[in-house]
Amino acid sequence: MAVPTLAWFYLLLAGLAEIGWAVGLKYTEGFTRPLPTVLTVAGMIVSFYLLSLAMRSIPLGTAYAVWTGIGAVGAVILGMVLFGESRDLARIGCIALILCGVLGLKWLGGSAH
Template identity: 90%
Template sequence: MAAPTLAWFFLLLAGFAEIGWAVGLKYTEGFTRPLPTVLTIAGMIVSFYLLSLAMRSIPLGTAYAAWTGIGAVGTVILGMVLFGESRDLARIGCIALIVGGVVGLKWLSGSAAH
């Protein structure tokens, strides 16, 4: 894989790890449950590490926005699936806007190292 492609792969994995730790926070019950707490903290470390690897090739603003976008969209979707959160059309439309923004940032970022 070329370096920019690998960087985007790391960023995608970092986003998935962010989803994991964000959902994990719900299960820690205020960091009072040991196993969910350890897994959540491990997810945080993995997410930040992979984000730092991605930022070697992807501009800071683009990487951070994409990382938070992936995490936000995934967390909202899992909130709907796992916790019965609202699935109304406006909420789904907002998710689509976030996805569009992340795709736009990737498209505009090019492949130059920063």
């Protein structure tokens, strides 16, 4: 059985929301700033909800790995852009490896039983 495209769309949105809340954590300054804290928690709720919708059709291991992969790659890239984190070649190579794993899981994903 093929995994519905909508499930993958939910998973993509969940991963993007994860990037948002991961970066948002930096702006909360330990949950001491009210607006960034509220936005970050809202991003967490949206991300988890969309992940749960995706998991209706996508196997747990695949969905979770893709979700965390999107979040990790996005957070690293935004860390470089927003916070001046290292952009050395080894770091970029590691991002590429994560991205290859996420794409591989997407292509080999299969359906839940």
